[in-house]
């Protein structure tokens with residue numbers, strides 16, 4: 001199952017929506033605005049709600 005989560009792009013600062021799996025893990029999604037690869041760290045809380053941290057993949 002996937003969830004649609006809104007993040008802020010760490011490169012250009014634009015809000016962008018990403019689809020993430022509802023389980024802990026890391027993945028890479030390209031920003032829809034600047035096309036840079038955003039590293040996403042997904043953590044799922046006890047309610048099954050996914051929270052996403054967005055990091056630059058080149059740091």
Ligand SMILES: [Zn+2]
Pocket residue numbers: 009010011012013014031032033034035036
């Ligand atoms: Zn961007």
